[in-house]
Amino acid sequence: MGYRKKTQKIFFSWLLVIVVFTGCQNTQFEVTxxxxxxxxxxxxxxxxxxxxxxxxxxFAQSACRVLIADNPESINEDVGNVWDSxxxxxxxxxxxKYKESLLESGKSYFFKVxxxxxxxxxxxxxxxxxxxxxLDYPEDWKAKWITYSYHPDSALPIFKREIDIENIxxxxxxxxxxxxxxxxxxxxxxxxxxxxxxxxxxxxxEDYTYYSVYEISTDLVKGKNVLxxxxxxxxxxxxxxxxxxMIYGHPVFIAQLKIxxxxxxxxxxxTDASWKWKHGPITxxxxxxxxxxxxxxxxxxxxxPGETDESWKNALLAENHPNxxxxxxxxxxxxxxxxxxxxxxxxxxxxxxxxxxxNFAGWVKLKIRGDKGQQITLKCVEELDxxxxxxxxxxxxxxxxxxxxxxYICKGKGEEIWEPKFTYLGFRxxxxxxxxxxxxxxxxxxMVVYSSLPKTGQFICSEENINRLHQLAEWTIKSNIHSxxxxxxxxxxxxxxxxxxxxxxxxISGFDARRFLSKxxxxxxxxxxxxxxxxxxxxxxxxxxxxxxxxxxxxxIVPGRRTSGVASPDWGTAMTxxxxxxxxxxxxxxxxxxxxxxxxxxxxxxxxxxxxxxxPHGLGDWCPPGGNxxxxxxxxxxxxxxxxxxxxxxxxxxxxxxxxxxxDYYTKLHQKTIDRFNAQFYDxxxxxxxxxxxxxxxxxxxxxxxxxxxxxxxxxxxSINEKFNGFISTGIFGISRIFKVLAENGQxxxxxxxxxxxxxxxxxxxxxxFDATTLWEVLPVYSQESEDLAFRSHSHPMQAGYDAWFxxxxxxxxxxxxxxxxxxxxxxxxxxxxxxRAEASYESGFGTIKSxxxxxxxxxxxxxxxPENSTGEIYVPNYGAGVEVKVxxxxxxxxxxxxxxxxxxxxxxxxxxxxxxx
Numbered sequence: 001m002g003y004r005k006k007t008q009k010i011f012f013s014w015l016l017v018i019v020v021f022t023g024c025q026n027t028q029f030e031v032t033x034x035x036x037x038x039x040x041x042x043x044x045x046x047x048x049x050x051x052x053x054x055x056x057x058x059f060a061q062s063a064c065r066v067l068i069a070d071n072p073e074s075i076n077e078d079v080g081n082v083w084d085s086x087x088x089x090x091x092x093x094x095x096x097k098y099k100e101s102l103l104e105s106g107k108s109y110f111f112k113v114x115x116x117x118x119x120x121x122x123x124x125x126x127x128x129x130x131x132x133x134x135l136d137y138p139e140d141w142k143a144k145w146i147t148y149s150y151h152p153d154s155a156l157p158i159f160k161r162e163i164d165i166e167n168i169x170x171x172x173x174x175x176x177x178x179x180x181x182x183x184x185x186x187x188x189x190x191x192x193x194x195x196x197x198x199x200x201x202x203x204x205x206e207d208y209t210y211y212s213v214y215e216i217s218t219d220l221v222k223g224k225n226v227l228x229x230x231x232x233x234x235x236x237x238x239x240x241x242x243x244x245x246m247i248y249g250h251p252v253f254i255a256q257l258k259i260x261x262x263x264x265x266x267x268x269x270x271t272d273a274s275w276k277w278k279h280g281p282i283t284x285x286x287x288x289x290x291x292x293x294x295x296x297x298x299x300x301x302x303x304x305p306g307e308t309d310e311s312w313k314n315a316l317l318a319e320n321h322p323n324x325x326x327x328x329x330x331x332x333x334x335x336x337x338x339x340x341x342x343x344x345x346x347x348x349x350x351x352x353x354x355x356x357x358x359n360f361a362g363w364v365k366l367k368i369r370g371d372k373g374q375q376i377t378l379k380c381v382e383e384l385d386x387x388x389x390x391x392x393x394x395x396x397x398x399x400x401x402x403x404x405x406x407x408y409i410c411k412g413k414g415e416e417i418w419e420p421k422f423t424y425l426g427f428r429x430x431x432x433x434x435x436x437x438x439x440x441x442x443x444x445x446x447m448v449v450y451s452s453l454p455k456t457g458q459f460i461c462s463e464e465n466i467n468r469l470h471q472l473a474e475w476t477i478k479s480n481i482h483s484x485x486x487x488x489x490x491x492x493x494x495x496x497x498x499x500x501x502x503x504x505x506x507x508i509s510g511f512d513a514r515r516f517l518s519k520x521x522x523x524x525x526x527x528x529x530x531x532x533x534x535x536x537x538x539x540x541x542x543x544x545x546x547x548x549x550x551x552x553x554x555x556x557i558v559p560g561r562r563t564s565g566v567a568s569p570d571w572g573t574a575m576t577x578x579x580x581x582x583x584x585x586x587x588x589x590x591x592x593x594x595x596x597x598x599x600x601x602x603x604x605x606x607x608x609x610x611x612x613x614x615x616p617h618g619l620g621d622w623c624p625p626g627g628n629x630x631x632x633x634x635x636x637x638x639x640x641x642x643x644x645x646x647x648x649x650x651x652x653x654x655x656x657x658x659x660x661x662x663x664d665y666y667t668k669l670h671q672k673t674i675d676r677f678n679a680q681f682y683d684x685x686x687x688x689x690x691x692x693x694x695x696x697x698x699x700x701x702x703x704x705x706x707x708x709x710x711x712x713x714x715x716x717x718x719s720i721n722e723k724f725n726g727f728i729s730t731g732i733f734g735i736s737r738i739f740k741v742l743a744e745n746g747q748x749x750x751x752x753x754x755x756x757x758x759x760x761x762x763x764x765x766x767x768x769x770f771d772a773t774t775l776w777e778v779l780p781v782y783s784q785e786s787e788d789l790a791f792r793s794h795s796h797p798m799q800a801g802y803d804a805w806f807x808x809x810x811x812x813x814x815x816x817x818x819x820x821x822x823x824x825x826x827x828x829x830x831x832x833x834x835x836x837r838a839e840a841s842y843e844s845g846f847g848t849i850k851s852x853x854x855x856x857x858x859x860x861x862x863x864x865x866x867p868e869n870s871t872g873e874i875y876v877p878n879y880g881a882g883v884e885v886k887v888x889x890x891x892x893x894x895x896x897x898x899x900x901x902x903x904x905x906x907x908x909x910x911x912x913x914x915x916x917x918x
Contacts, residue, residue: 029054029868031113031126037095037515040134040210040326041522042594044105048096050113050126051847052868057910059868063089063116066096067125068109075110075128082109087116093869094587094821094845105136132213134327135177141325143177143256143270145318148277150250152239155297156422157251158280159229159315162305163269165259171218172262176227179211180253181322183232183422188220190228190303196332197449198424201483201519202235202495204526204559205248210328221259224305227269229253232285232422235560241288241400246561252318254325276312282421287493289402290380291420295411296372330519331452331512333482335362339446344439345388352432353390354444359428359774359795361479361489362449363406365419367442372412376434378444380404380427382490382794390431394794396491404490424449426479426489426795428773451481453511454843459806461838465756465764466806472766473803476774477507480797484520484559488777488793494557494564495523496798498571498622502732503797504581505804512843514586520558521578521591525598527563528554535565539635541619541628552601569609569639570618570733575602576646580653586845587821593657600662603646607669613676615639621693621731622798623778625724627788631731633693637681638733641697644673648702652817674703687711692719693734699741713745720754727761727780728754735779736801740809743830746899752834775799811840811851816873821845827864828875828900829853846870850911860916872907875900879918886915 034050048066052059065087067080074081083100091097093115103109113126135141148157165171176193178186179200186193193214200210231251233239238246256270278299284292301307342357354364359382368376381404385391392403404425408418430444459470480486484495485503500520507513534549537556547566549555554572555563567575579595582588606615618639620631647670654662677698681689687708689698695716698704704712716738720728728738743751758764766772766781777792779799808814812829815822822844829838832855839852847867854861860879866872876885876894878901885894885903893904903914 028056028121029059029115029117030123031115034111034113034126034129036111036129036131038134038327038329039518039591040329042590044102044133044136045098046103046131046133047590048098048111048113049094049845050115051845052093052115052123054868054909058906058908060118060908061093061115061869062118062120063087064091064093064096065114066098066111068098068103068111070107070109072110072128075112078125092587092823094823095590097590103133105133106140108132132175135211135325137325141177141254141256141270142268143254144272145252145254145321146271146273146275146315147250147252147318148316149313155279155294156233156282156285157231157277158299158302159231159253159275159277160302160308160312161227161269161271161275162308163225163227163257165221165223165225165267167261168218168221168223170261170263171221171259173260174216174218174221175258175260176214176216176255177211177258178214178229178253178255179209179325180229180231180234180251181205181209181248182234182236182251184253185230185421186214186255187228187303188216189222189225191220195334197335198234198333198422198482200328201330201332201451202559203523205236205322207322207526207529208324208326209322210330211254211325212328212332226303226305227255227257228302229255230280230282230421232282233287234422235287238287240286241402242562248561249320252321254321271315273314273317275315276308277315278312284407285420285422286402287423288400288404288490289423290405290407290425291423292407292409293418293420294409295416295418296409298411330483330515333449334452335447335449336452336478337448338365339448341441341444341446344441346438347389350433350435352435352439353384353388354430354432356428356430356446357773358446358475359426359479359772360446360448360475361426361482361795362424362447363420364430365417365445365447366408367415367417367445368408368410369415370410370412371436372410374410374412374434374436376408376410376432378406378408379431379433380406380425381429381431382427384429390429393791395426396488396791396793398791399491419447424482424489448478449482450478451483451516453481453513453516455510456512456843457510457807457840459811459838459840461806461810462836463752463756465758466810468767469755469763470803470806472773472775473506473797473800474510476795476797476800477503477510479774479795481507481511481516483516484523485517485797487798488795490795491793494562495520495559496557496564496571497524497554497567497574498556498619498732499796499798500558501574501577502736502801504574504578505736506797506800506802508581508585509804509807509842514582514588517578517582518588518591521582521595523559524554524575524578525595527558528552528598534563537565537568537619538617550605552598553605554602568618569606569615570620570635570642572602572606573642573646575599576649580649583653583656584815584817584820585822587823589656592653596653596657596659599650599653603643603650603666606643606646610643613640613673614680615643621733623796624693624731624734625729625778625780625782627778627792632691632729633697633731633733634690637689637691637694638697640673640677641694641701641703644670644677644703645701647673677703678705686715688715688719692716692724692728692738693730695719696730696734696737696741699745700737710746713742713747716742717747717750720750725761727757732798732801735799736804739802740805743809748831748834752831807840807842810835810838812875813840813842813849813851819871822849822867822870824871824873825849825866826873826875827851829862829877832860832877844870858918860918862914863911864914865911866907866909868909870909872912874903874907874912874914876903876914876916877901879916883916883918887912889913
């Protein structure tokens, strides 16, 4: 299913399936890629989705039928003995909701789907798939939370349990349910279970944590088995950076192994005081500072049954642990790629600096033949200083007081291969110390680690500057998706709400972020749960006080003990924006319904602090050129603009969900606030709201009256050329919008000039002069001369907002508010007269969407692909009167609605070639 395809031996809560039977034969259309999703924070009811493959174009689904059975015999006989939806003409194919009482927790079910087309013909049944419902906590857990004799200076623990299993040839399935809020690695007979790392995803652990479910191959199960677990500190026991109050508790875990036999009998072995523990080889581990591993402390009997010596002690029952467990539904963190060494710099005193040629997040894998006790120290940084030495400033040493460091102590037995388990780092360069000989390139390999979001977007065009900007955005985003959207992968690793809404659209454009961002929305809810004293930002970052945070209002950072205060109006707007984008791009109506009260509470809270209709509080347009001392857009402008956006989202959401009174209220308040904004901030003499960001926000959010839009866009260009050396001067609020609004309002040539420009005042200066491979905290990059800029991160995805427009603007692939989730695709490309080609694809819930256009030798040709059960609304470039447009060789009528030119007629699923001779 494009963005749903994965290959791994783990049972996610959103996709717990085993192919049992394939019932589709040759037909004109068939159901494919059926999916089960659970949003376990809400309930254990499944949501079903599927795609459709049709041999004929213009396919539209008119009805569907879903069967659920609790045994394979019934489902294969077309009997839904648990649920039969009947022929349902109201529901679509995204998030088809199981509507009856809750299914039994922790139980397996079988389901299949049939659909009808617009002519009343039906498909064969889809393949039958099996899923398991999440466990209820504590009812379904036979295990107990366990821990060890903790001391802050001791090595981290390892645990083991010997398990005898009879009749292994009769085993149907084996599943491990496990969580440790400080991270874990689990093994059976020495083999690592699953591909997850840094698991589970970060949450507010005093509220809940997530558990994962792994299917263990029956080939790994023996008569006598050893189940082993290593524990980390993770975020749960982070006691090195940002103060001692970051600690939730000491390492604990809970796990149970469930064996199901072919005759229906099950056995469950859970954690309890009979498990054994001892200190392991990880002598230090911190999510910020790094990890130390002494291979001489490895336990030779860790995975051997019947060989537990007196150094192993009985586990302790844990008194302090998370109070709620949910099955992890978001994509887990995994090793997603690797990078070879690009070069080695010899320092002459036994030190070597490895350059991976790319700034990324993860760690290194070490391969070495060393002497017993030989210590290898690896210091990881983003940059080198003017003397060619490692420079830890951009990774946050001023704030964290640590250098990201990995240490390995050799055991001296042949080739040793090691990589850390419970930390991750952001870096490009690694200083290696402790070697006894000149290293080869394969001493270190970079391991790229992030949440395993499927890649759903692809983009390329004829302008290399744009392609390079796209690559920088993607690498920066990949470096900052580790169960939450983070600000940077080293100094903070925090889920700032302002950064989250700034990166949401480029993240969604390139990756399947449904589950990832849905989890973050629950993190926001969790972080807003209590009334407590918090820092409050008034009219600027420096205007601070302490207030009682209202219940339901999120904090600046989500989740975690480091909250950094009450969410300001321009940061907490993520509470409305993120659920809305999930609805627009993925059709997540269930989540929108669930979070409507949270969205409403946020918008009403912000409106209550208005002063004569203006929202005066916030941090402002963060990180413009030169840093935050150079913010050109007043806080009252950006915060009020975001409030207007929130009101617009609330108005639309209330209408969608049938809250008529709220719809009337927010619609009127939305217009009233727009009127107040224009009266307060619009300078009619100069056609401006005062700055590039102010103008871009006003245009993008829909504040500017239609007859003034081109004048306001022209004032942005005037500012660029007269005040800022021919280039943009915006922070994160402006950089995501400025190209979009200029292109939409008669300034496509200026957009092309800005994006293709080279030299000092340009984006290209980042890689031409500074060799940047990710986006820096302050953009555009002109110099690193000031001390403040020298300490700024070189991996900050909040600056990547422009990348969404490469998909929606240059390639022209957009969702529709009327039919979200790409049920209708709005095709509307820009820069068609300035680029020679552009191509993009997007894996939607309905299937693959493509847009590929060329403009060569006076001829514009554009191929688009619309997936089954979707339709297209197509806008062609304005090449003037008298231009003939053909679709698949046939002339078509063009409808002129002001500056927009759309194709008349209906465009259903299929491939279309649009041609225009200028």
